[in-house]
Every structure is written in structure tokens, then in C-alpha cells.
Amino acid sequence: MAIKIAILGFGTVGTGLPFLLSENKEKLAALLGEEIVISKVLMRSEETIEAARKEGFSYDFVLSVDDILADSEISIVVELMGRLEPAKTYISQALAAGKSVVTANKDLLAVHGSELRELAKKHQVALYYEAAVAGGIPILRTLANSYSSDKISHLLGIVNGTSNFMMTKMSEEGWAYEKALQKAQELGYAESDPTNDVDGIDASYKLAILSEFAFGMTLAPTEIACSGLRSIRSTDVEIARQLGYVLKLTGEIREVQSGIFAEVSPTFLPKKHPLAAVNDVMNAVFIESVGIGSSMFYGPGAGQKPTATSVLADIVRVAKRIQNGTLGKNFNEYSRPTQLANPADVMNKYYFSVETPDTTGQFLRLVQLFTSENVSFDQVLQQRGDGERAIVVIISHEISRTQLAAVIEKLQQEADFDLLNYFKVLGE
Amino acid sequence: MAIKIAILGFGTVGTGLPFLLSENKEKLAALLGEEIVISKVLMRSEETIEAARKEGFSYDFVLSVDDILADSEISIVVELMGRLEPAKTYISQALAAGKSVVTANKDLLAVHGSELRELAKKHQVALYYEAAVAGGIPILRTLANSYSSDKISHLLGIVNGTSNFMMTKMSEEGWAYEKALQKAQELGYAESDPTNDVDGIDASYKLAILSEFAFGMTLAPTEIACSGLRSIRSTDVEIARQLGYVLKLTGEIREVQSGIFAEVSPTFLPKKHPLAAVNDVMNAVFIESVGIGSSMFYGPGAGQKPTATSVLADIVRVAKRIQNGTLGKNFNEYSRPTQLANPADVMNKYYFSVETPDTTGQFLRLVQLFTSENVSFDQVLQQRGDGERAIVVIISHEISRTQLAAVIEKLQQEADFDLLNYFKVLGE
Known part of the structure; x- marks a missing residue:
């Protein structure tokens, strides 16, 4: 027996899969007891098929996703086209056809993830996307399992x-x-x-x-x-x-x-x-x-082999779920209602770089402005001015997002002060 | 329904489990759909039971492992006693009684791992030990799954x-x-x-x-x-x-x-x-x-909470395997015959620190000694001597373990040279 997969999009990551399948042939066989076989590959045009053939790839290249959807022997569809459409449509169709899906498409998951996960659950198939975040780092699986x-x-x-x-x-x-x-x-x-x-x-x-x-x-x-x-x-x-x-x-x-x-x-x-x-x-x-x-x-975070390795690890995981009969589980099973923090509760130090007129009293005015919002200073540097303008650098003590917004607004209202930049400052 | 576990040994790591179970109660319930309950705890003596009770723990403390082995409701035994015996005997008995085992016992796994894994496989139960290596780092599960x-x-x-x-x-x-x-x-x-x-x-x-x-x-x-x-x-x-x-x-x-x-x-x-x-x-x-x-x-790498977290992640994993009916799988399913490298194939740079007589010609003799084994130098430092003895520091180019052994032997044969230290040097 073999686990038959189809690949949608045969670009950088897709063409990395044959290398990994061959490089790890014995290990994969030992883990799964059956071979992973690339059964069909969806291409954009006859020209790209021709080009792939010239590079030595001899898969069953197809131009319509329907050829893949209709192939009942294909149990896993690997989407590597990127962007929202037609990836979303093809993935939805594959899930609805009872095929599990592995994808590296972060844009799609970030925007339509909930909908696709619902669909996978409804059809009791798997939807895995380890490669969507930090390409070669197995962070999603680690968060789901070990945390x-x-x-x-x-x-x-x-x-x-x-x-x-x-x-x-x-x-x-x-x-x-x-x-x-x-x-x-x-x-x-x-x-x-x-x-x-x-x-x-x-x-x-x-x-x-x-x-x-x-x-x-x-x-x-x-x-x-x-x-x-x-x-x-x-x-x-x-x-x-x-x-x-x-x-x-x-x-x-x-x-x-x-x-x-x-x-x-x-x-x-x-x-x-x-x-x-x-x-x-x-x-x-x-x-x-x-x-x-x-x-x-x-x-x-990216690259052909690292990303293809994460994709293949997902394929192996899905293949095992198929073997074990545990397909209907979400990649991530931890879910609770989203609750956004109150900005007044989110505390950080901040770096502010402010240009001021290089005249007596401006520094005092700047300090007064920050103090009026209860912002105190961890470090202050006044850089040497050109006689007309000076730059003051401030690292604040911890302040809330609310205080941050208030300070920024006040600085912007003062014609004399020019807020060049502000950045979050983290402790160790 | 609840997943009933027993703990063998209620020391630093064991007493960390109740904290984590309570801190993550909702998340665990969401992931498993049932509660993990500490059903029995094996203690060394009446005194340790008394001490645990005083600290506010009110579990069913027992003094004989038989009380745990005979309890058919306990599906997971968590061994946290450490050392080889009686841990090995108790784990073997638990596995033979059809209970899955989670342990943090690296000594035991390093020495008797194969035997225990065989036993687990024979009785179609799980044996997990993420916490045995690098306490809080989920490295074993990551190697098994994502690699x-x-x-x-x-x-x-x-x-x-x-x-x-x-x-x-x-x-x-x-x-x-x-x-x-x-x-x-x-x-x-x-x-x-x-x-x-x-x-x-x-x-x-x-x-x-x-x-x-x-x-x-x-x-x-x-x-x-x-x-x-x-x-x-x-x-x-x-x-x-x-x-x-x-x-x-x-x-x-x-x-x-x-x-x-x-x-x-x-x-x-x-x-x-x-x-x-x-x-x-x-x-x-x-x-x-x-x-x-x-x-x-x-x-x-250690510590109560990190180690207990890894132990609990294993417990969750085993609980899921029980729910999914996939218990008989090894924690690690990748296995091939052990083949040790030929020392002549293992190449490294090395640091050598050699004390020599501080007289003319000694440096030349030292260089000749290394050269006779085909060892060339990446860096050489001669430290200022005291007039009688000088110290020469050498970073070699890449040499094999065989060359390393030959150089060391020659240095030890030379009464004039004292090999103070040698260490492996890695590239970036």
C-alpha cells in the first residue's frame, strides 16, 4: 500500500518534496510502514509542465484541480500555491471531498483559518499547516503538544x-x-x-x-x-x-x-x-x-528545504492519523473565546526620540509634558544640537498603552516638538 | 469520566504536578474532555505521608506499589523516584499490569531503556519520558514528530x-x-x-x-x-x-x-x-x-515546574492515546541497527596546551612531533615561560580521532613534554 498525495503548485517548496522523500525514504518507510507517493501535481500551464519535465520530474501533471478531487486514491492534498485564491477554493473543495490538506499558506490561514478548520472538522479530515509559521521551526506542533x-x-x-x-x-x-x-x-x-x-x-x-x-x-x-x-x-x-x-x-x-x-x-x-x-x-x-x-x-524562517521539511512532517502526521483512524482532530485543539486586553493593562517601557528647539526651557517643557501623563524616566539623553534643534532621547519607566497614546497625542499637538520615533523597550 | 493516575515518589517533581493540574484545569479539560485525577501516591514511609498531609496534600497515600498495580481504574503510572531500583521493578510491574508509564528517570532509560520499551510494546501500553532529557525542553517529542x-x-x-x-x-x-x-x-x-x-x-x-x-x-x-x-x-x-x-x-x-x-x-x-x-x-x-x-x-534543564510540565505533557499525550485507542506505539518509532563510527572518520580541530622546557629547540621538537602525525596548525601561541618551563598552546587543523590518539600517546611518551589539556574545537 502507498499513501497517495497530490501537490497543488510546484514551485520552490513543492520541488523540494521529491528530494526529501528520496533522502528520507528508509526512515519514512520505518515510521509509516508504507510509502508516500506523489500521485498528481497541479500545474498552471502546459509550459510549466514542460519546464518541470525538462528538469527531470516525471509526475502525473494535471491542469485542473478536478482531476485531483475526483481521484479517490489521493488522501492528502498539499497546497503550495500561496495567496488567497484560488488556494482557498481548492482547499475547501479538497476538504469537502474528504481529503486531508497540508498547506504552508500563512496569509490564507491568518485570514480564513476559522472557516477552513470548521470545514475540515465537518468532513472529519485533517488540516495541518506547520510550515505557515517560521518555516523550518516546528513551533505550532510543539505548542499544540508540549505546551x-x-x-x-x-x-x-x-x-x-x-x-x-x-x-x-x-x-x-x-x-x-x-x-x-x-x-x-x-x-x-x-x-x-x-x-x-x-x-x-x-x-x-x-x-x-x-x-x-x-x-x-x-x-x-x-x-x-x-x-x-x-x-x-x-x-x-x-x-x-x-x-x-x-x-x-x-x-x-x-x-x-x-x-x-x-x-x-x-x-x-x-x-x-x-x-x-x-x-x-x-x-x-x-x-x-x-x-x-x-x-x-x-x-x-523560510527556504526550500526547511519549509518542505515542515510540510513533509505534516504529511507524515496526517498519514499516521489516517492509519490510526484519528483524522477528525484539529491540528490545534485549544480554543477559548477571544478576549482583547484593555490598553490600560498593557505595560511597557518606551523609547522616545524627540526633536526640540535648542533654546532654554524646552527641555523643561518636554519633561512637564511627560510628567503630566504620569510618565517617569528610566534614562534621558540630550544629544548635542546644531544651535537650532536638539534631540532628546527618553527611555520611560513602564507605562500603559493608554498613557503612551496620551503622550504621543500631546507631543503631536505641540508645534515645537517633533516626535521622531518611539519604540517598545523590553526587559530581560 | 476521569483519567486516573498514580504517582510513585512524591518529591520535588511529584509535588509540582498538583499545582499544574490546578493551574491548567480548564485547558486540560478542553483538550481531553475529561479530568486527570491523582488517584494514589506511593510513599516511602508513614513519616513522609504525615509530612505530605501537613503540607496540605490529601491524596490516597499508599506504602506498597501493589495497591497501585491492583487498582484497575489506574491507567497511567508516573514514576518519579529516580535511580535504578526499585524504579525498574515497579515500572516493569506496571507495564506488565497493562498500565502506561510516564517517567523522568534518565539513568534508568539510558541503562535499561530497550528492555522497558520492549515490555511496553509487548503489553501494548505507552512508555513516555520527555522529562528525562533537558527537563523543560520538549526535545524528545519534537525529534520524534517534527524531524x-x-x-x-x-x-x-x-x-x-x-x-x-x-x-x-x-x-x-x-x-x-x-x-x-x-x-x-x-x-x-x-x-x-x-x-x-x-x-x-x-x-x-x-x-x-x-x-x-x-x-x-x-x-x-x-x-x-x-x-x-x-x-x-x-x-x-x-x-x-x-x-x-x-x-x-x-x-x-x-x-x-x-x-x-x-x-x-x-x-x-x-x-x-x-x-x-x-x-x-x-x-x-x-x-x-x-x-x-x-x-x-x-x-x-531541570527544576520542579519545568520537569513537572514535561511529565504532565506526557500524561496528556498518553491519555489521548488511550482515548484514541493508539496506545501500543513507541514514544520513538525510529530505529535502525547501531553502527559506531570509525575513529579515523571523526574529524575535529583540537586545542592542545603543552608545557615544555624553556630551552632552544624544544618548540621545534614539539612541532616535529605534531607534524609526524600529519597534524598541522591553525593557531599557535607560545606563552611567556618562567625561564625553566614554557607553555605552548596549539589549535590544530581538523584531525581524526585516530590522529588525536597518536599525538596524545607521543606527547605522553616524551618526558620533556607535559600535555596539560586538550579539548575539541568546533567551527561555527
Whole structure:
């Protein structure tokens, strides 16, 4: 007997699967007792089929998903097309046809995850998507299985490799944002339109998925506060370094008394924090929990082989569920009503960089403004001005999101003060 | 319905279970649909029962394991007594009585794992032991599940918290071995007889278990080369630092053409290596594999709550297997014949610290000795001598274990040369 699978989309990740199936043939046979066979591959056009044949792939290539849906021998459909449509339609049709689905499509899962999971449950098939978050790091399965006995209070991740590559270059080489972006594009890490990576959108999709596994709560992407890299100046990176921090784009989910709060933002991380050493395109997820305490999972966030390895691990898992007759279980079985935190309960230190007129009394006015919102200071640096304008850098003590919003509003109302930047500052 | 468990041994880890069961009551109920109930607890004596009652525990305490074995409602036995006997007998009896077993007993698993797993398989029950390796890090389950689709070539771990605490103090504070050990004993990390921790024995037990999950091969503890901390001098630590390394006690398993090689030893780790930043009592396992590439799993290696969390995650897993009717599966299903590497195939750089007479020609003789075994040098430092004796530090290029043995033998034959220390040196 063989486990027959179909692949939708035969791009970078898809073409990695044959390599892994052959490289791990004996191990997979030992684990499953039967072979995983790529039975059909959905392609876009005759030309792409021709190209794949030229590269030496000799699968049963098809141009219509119907050929796959109608094939009763195919039990697992692997969706690797990306984007929302037609992936969503094809996945829905596969689930409705009683086929289990493995996908790496984070956009789709972040936006339509609930609907697809419902559909899988209804048809008693599996829907797995380990590769959707932090490509090569088995974080979703670990959260679902090994944290079943634990209560997570805080998840902090570097889950976008492109932006982490850029931040590493900006921190370690002193590069400006533009140069870092250009290099990322040259190396193929960033697309010509880098919006999803540099504005934190990609990271927020991953946070939405992580929230379900770590906190049992579904977040719409709009419920995740999101700011990206575009505003970061070399001077912010340099000040972070001087004060003992590293500036990174992080995704954070925290549970406080009133609920959960999720945010993607540039963040000052203490140099000793385990995430501070996560560089280049690597990803990592750091977890604080009642039972385990601190733990971290580190690995590649993308790439052909890492992503294909996660996809194949899902295929193996689904194959075992088929063998064991336990298909109808959700990938993640932890679910409770979503409750968003009250902003007044979400506390952080913040970095503020404010340009002021370089005249007597301005510093006092700035201090008065912060004090009027009960914001006190952990560190204050006044940088040498040019005679006309000075820059004041403030690291506040812990303040709430409400206080943060009030301070920002007041700064924006004052014509003299120019709030150049503000970033979250984490403790160790 | 409830899942009834019995606990053998109600010490640090055992008394952590009630806390976690209560803290995660709702989550566990959501995951399992039934409650986990501590039905009976095996104690050593009436006095320990009395003491537990005084601490507010009101379980059904028993003094004979027979009361647990005979209770047909108990489906999972949790062994937390440690050491080989009577743990082995009780676990064997529980398995034979058709009860699944969860244990944190690494010594037992390293020494008698195969026999116990056979017994579990024979009686179609589960034997889980996530907590036996790196307490709070879910490394075994992750290897078993998420690396099912991958081929691991190299596993490098910091898996003994006590020795890592000591090495951290020796590296960061410049403490001598004796002072670091004394502090570890004061803090309760090291026992009055620290042999198991400082000689690498504890780490080698963990490697034996990791070898099964990562490489599918069973290693007897005697098949793991093992050296510990006792010989490390402050000057070794300092030279490591000067050359851009951190000295750590690592456990390593590597697969080469001819088989696997496992070793616990002090190791020069490049400062940029992800493991180099793992400090104090924290543990981490770094993995290189064909599919994922580099990944690392970081967390606490011991402690009441982390260990109890891993134990409870196992209990949850076994409970699910009971519900799903899939009990007879091994925790780890990857197994192949053990094949040990030929020492001539295992290549590393090495650090040598050699004391020589401080006279003309000795350095030449030393270089000739190394060259005669085809060992060339990456770095050589001659430290200032006292007029009588000089110390020469050598970092070799990659050499095999066979070459290493030959060089060491030659050095020991030369009355003039005193080999003070030699350690493995890893690349990035």
C-alpha cells in the first residue's frame, strides 16, 4: 500500500518534496510502514509542465484541480500555491471531498483559518499547516503538544526573516534602511514591493496563527497592532546599542488580566535576551510560561528545504492519523473565546526620540509634558544640537498603552516638538 | 469520566504536578474532555505521608506499589523516584499490569531503556519520558514528530545545567573550578558528590536517550566518550576567550559515513554559535539536519515546574492515546541497527596546551612531533615561560580521532613534554 498525495503548485517548496522523500525514504518507510507517493501535481500551464519535465520530474501533471478531487486514491492534498485564491477554493473543495490538506499558506490561514478548520472538522479530515509559521521551526506542533500542560503568558518572536536580515545589517554594519533593503532585494529575500515584510504585515499573519496555538484565541489581523521598519533611522539603532539593547522587529502576544494583546513592532531587546542573538534570516520564538518558565525555538524562517521539511512532517502526521483512524482532530485543539486586553493593562517601557528647539526651557517643557501623563524616566539623553534643534532621547519607566497614546497625542499637538520615533523597550 | 493516575515518589517533581493540574484545569479539560485525577501516591514511609498531609496534600497515600498495580481504574503510572531500583521493578510491574508509564528517570532509560520499551510494546501500553532529557525542553517529542521528515547529521547539546552554571561562572567571572563547584553546591545545583554532573556522566545518559530519537540508534553509556570539567584550568577558559571561543561542556552526536560518534567533553565553541549564549543552568540542543538546516531548542534543564510540565505533557499525550485507542506505539518509532563510527572518520580541530622546557629547540621538537602525525596548525601561541618551563598552546587543523590518539600517546611518551589539556574545537 502507498499513501497517495497530490501537490497543488510546484514551485520552490513543492520541488523540494521529491528530494526529501528520496533522502528520507528508509526512515519514512520505518515510521509509516508504507510509502508516500506523489500521485498528481497541479500545474498552471502546459509550459510549466514542460519546464518541470525538462528538469527531470516525471509526475502525473494535471491542469485542473478536478482531476485531483475526483481521484479517490489521493488522501492528502498539499497546497503550495500561496495567496488567497484560488488556494482557498481548492482547499475547501479538497476538504469537502474528504481529503486531508497540508498547506504552508500563512496569509490564507491568518485570514480564513476559522472557516477552513470548521470545514475540515465537518468532513472529519485533517488540516495541518506547520510550515505557515517560521518555516523550518516546528513551533505550532510543539505548542499544540508540549505546551498542553502549560499556561503561556508571553510569546515573543522574530518571525520575519527578511526584516531580521535588514535589522541585523543595520545593527551590525551600521547600514541605513535603504541600503539594507536593497541588499535584501539583491539576495532575493525581499520582493520588489517589500511592503509585507518591512511593514510587519507578514509577521502579523504569523502572530495571528501563533495566537491560536499559544493562547487558544483567534485574532483577526486587524486586531494586531502593527508597525514596521520604514521609520527606523541609523541613530535609533546606534542609541539602542549604546544603551545595551539591540533593535529588532518582534511580534509579541501577551496575556494580561483583561485579555491578550498582540503587536508587531520594532523593539529594543536587552543584549542578554536570547532573541537578541538571532541574526540574519533566522527566526526564533521565545516563550514565557507558568510551568516551563523561559524557552526558545530557533531555526530558519523560510527556504526550500526547511519549509518542505515542515510540510513533509505534516504529511507524515496526517498519514499516521489516517492509519490510526484519528483524522477528525484539529491540528490545534485549544480554543477559548477571544478576549482583547484593555490598553490600560498593557505595560511597557518606551523609547522616545524627540526633536526640540535648542533654546532654554524646552527641555523643561518636554519633561512637564511627560510628567503630566504620569510618565517617569528610566534614562534621558540630550544629544548635542546644531544651535537650532536638539534631540532628546527618553527611555520611560513602564507605562500603559493608554498613557503612551496620551503622550504621543500631546507631543503631536505641540508645534515645537517633533516626535521622531518611539519604540517598545523590553526587559530581560 | 476521569483519567486516573498514580504517582510513585512524591518529591520535588511529584509535588509540582498538583499545582499544574490546578493551574491548567480548564485547558486540560478542553483538550481531553475529561479530568486527570491523582488517584494514589506511593510513599516511602508513614513519616513522609504525615509530612505530605501537613503540607496540605490529601491524596490516597499508599506504602506498597501493589495497591497501585491492583487498582484497575489506574491507567497511567508516573514514576518519579529516580535511580535504578526499585524504579525498574515497579515500572516493569506496571507495564506488565497493562498500565502506561510516564517517567523522568534518565539513568534508568539510558541503562535499561530497550528492555522497558520492549515490555511496553509487548503489553501494548505507552512508555513516555520527555522529562528525562533537558527537563523543560520538549526535545524528545519534537525529534520524534517534527524531524520524522528530516535526516539529522549532528546534534550538539548543553544538557547538564550544573556544569553549565559552573562553566558560565568560570568564563564570565573568571572563577576557578573549585569556587564554581562550591557555589553550585551552595545553590543546590550540585550534590555533595558532584561526580555525575562534573564528570559528564549525567550528560552521557541524556545523549544515550537523544541518540535513539535523533539517529534511531541505541548507545550504551560505555559507547559514549566522556570527559568532564575537573581538569579545566582558568587559563584554558581565558585562552578560549582570547581566541574568540567560549568553553562549554557539550554532548555531541555526529553521523559520518561509517556510523555515529557520541562524546561528552569540554568544547571550544565559537562566540557566534547559538549555543555559546546558553548560560547558567539553562540547557539547549542544537541540531543540524539535511532538511531544516540549523535549529535550536532552548529552555530550563531541570527544576520542579519545568520537569513537572514535561511529565504532565506526557500524561496528556498518553491519555489521548488511550482515548484514541493508539496506545501500543513507541514514544520513538525510529530505529535502525547501531553502527559506531570509525575513529579515523571523526574529524575535529583540537586545542592542545603543552608545557615544555624553556630551552632552544624544544618548540621545534614539539612541532616535529605534531607534524609526524600529519597534524598541522591553525593557531599557535607560545606563552611567556618562567625561564625553566614554557607553555605552548596549539589549535590544530581538523584531525581524526585516530590522529588525536597518536599525538596524545607521543606527547605522553616524551618526558620533556607535559600535555596539560586538550579539548575539541568546533567551527561555527
